[in-house]
Amino acid sequence: MMRPALARIDLQALQHNFNRVQALAPDSKVMAIIKANAYGHGLVPVAQALTGADAFGVACLEEAISLREAGFSQRIVLLEGLFGQDDLALIHGYQLDVVIHHISQVEMLEQGRQAGPLDVWLKIDTGMHRLGFAPDQVAVVAERLARLPQPVCLRYLSHFACADEQENPATQAQLDRFGEICADLKGERSLANSAAVLAWPASHGDWVRPGIMLYGSSPLPGSTARDLDLQAVMTLATRLIAVNPHNRGDAIGYGGDWTCPEDMQVGVAAIGYGDGYPRHAPSGMPVLVNGKRSALIGRVSMDMICIDLSTQPDAKVGDEVILWGTDLPVDEIAQQAGTISYELLCGVGSRVQFSYLS
Numbered sequence: 001m002m003r004p005a006l007a008r009i010d011l012q013a014l015q016h017n018f019n020r021v022q023a024l025a026p027d028s029k030v031m032a033i034i035k036a037n038a039y040g041h042g043l044v045p046v047a048q049a050l051t052g053a054d055a056f057g058v059a060c061l062e063e064a065i066s067l068r069e070a071g072f073s074q075r076i077v078l079l080e081g082l083f084g085q086d087d088l089a090l091i092h093g094y095q096l097d098v099v100i101h102h103i104s105q106v107e108m109l110e111q112g113r114q115a116g117p118l119d120v121w122l123k124i125d126t127g128m129h130r131l132g133f134a135p136d137q138v139a140v141v142a143e144r145l146a147r148l149p150q151p152v153c154l155r156y157l158s159h160f161a162c163a164d165e166q167e168n169p170a171t172q173a174q175l176d177r178f179g180e181i182c183a184d185l186k187g188e189r190s191l192a193n194s195a196a197v198l199a200w201p202a203s204h205g206d207w208v209r210p211g212i213m214l215y216g217s218s219p220l221p222g223s224t225a226r227d228l229d230l231q232a233v234m235t236l237a238t239r240l241i242a243v244n245p246h247n248r249g250d251a252i253g254y255g256g257d258w259t260c261p262e263d264m265q266v267g268v269a270a271i272g273y274g275d276g277y278p279r280h281a282p283s284g285m286p287v288l289v290n291g292k293r294s295a296l297i298g299r300v301s302m303d304m305i306c307i308d309l310s311t312q313p314d315a316k317v318g319d320e321v322i323l324w325g326t327d328l329p330v331d332e333i334a335q336q337a338g339t340i341s342y343e344l345l346c347g348v349g350s351r352v353q354f355s356y357l358s
């Protein structure tokens with residue numbers, strides 16, 4: 001029998017969330033962001049379910065090539081562009097779009113002398129100060145790209161630093177700066193991540209770039225996924241592999257830093273940080289045992305967690321334990337573990353079995 005740690009991926013929920021994007025940004029094309037193995041959900045099955053996507057955004061050539069080899073003909077955008085000049089042959093061979101964010105990449109293109117047209121998304125730093133050309137460099141870079149021997153189709157993008165904070169004036173400032181820089185430039189524009197799709201309609205432009213909302217997690221701290229009509233795509237589940245009686249005063253797990261306040265049943269479930277469950281999940285973290293809320297107790301081990309079954313006298317070996325999913329939002333787990341849903345979803349390990357429901 002296989003170890004019971006399992007990620008169930010609900011592709012109808014994914015489609016529902018995609019439809020939400022289209023309803024919120026009806027005049028924009030959608031670049032579905034599926035980097036990091038589709039935020040841990042599985043690159044190819046997720047792309048297959050996103051039949052309405054106009055483009056896919058990925059972080060590396062390997063992901064882009066997997067998509068092309070699986071037969072996708074949509075635009076595929078390398079969000080960090082090329083990492084070296086030898087990427088160019090593959091970019092041309094697989095007909096990939098590249099983000100160009102740094103002058104070193106312009107030089108790679110100039111020295112590459114590749115034949116064939118190129119689709120470039122020029123990244124502009126409008127205030128996040130991570131990647132992109134400063135506003136006063138944009139015209140010069142655009143000219144250098146126009147002088148390349150091959151035809152270059154230019155688009156423009158920028159990324160928000162604080163779109164999840166609805167009161168923060170930084171987003172409007174970035175939006176205004178982007179508008180000014182692009183005013184006289186021809187080419188499509190793209191700014192909006194999930195938070196901006198939801199909270200900043202003026203930013204939608206030609207292309208929106210949702211990631212996390214497709215997977216059913218809320219990017220807005222004040223709103224739950226349910227408030228935003230988003231459905232959880234991943235349910236991470238496992239089973240109880242032991243139910244043991246312990247006495248008042250018994251210390252549970254590594255370090256022995258949780259002690260039983262009374263005689264009680266303690267469950268052990270087959271999931272741990274080696275599967276991507278956060279090691280920093282504190283005692284009291286909710287888990288569902290047979291659909292009922294129970295609490296994690298003691299430290300998370302590599303392969304196991306312990307669960308307080310004092311309110312679940314009937315729980316037995318083999319019963320289902322849910323770590324996050326439809327009835328236990330990943331956002332709630334992330335918050336209590338001191339992280340964000342993105343990290344938990346991306347971190348689900350390869351020894352977890354995946355099953356896809358369509």
Ligand SMILES: *Cc1c(COP(=O)(O)O)cnc(C)c1O
Pocket residue numbers: 033035079159192193194195209210211212213219
């Ligand atoms: C990851 C990423 C996104 C998607 O962000 P979400 O917050 O997941 O919606 C959009 N654009 C770029 C450039 C990204 O790297």
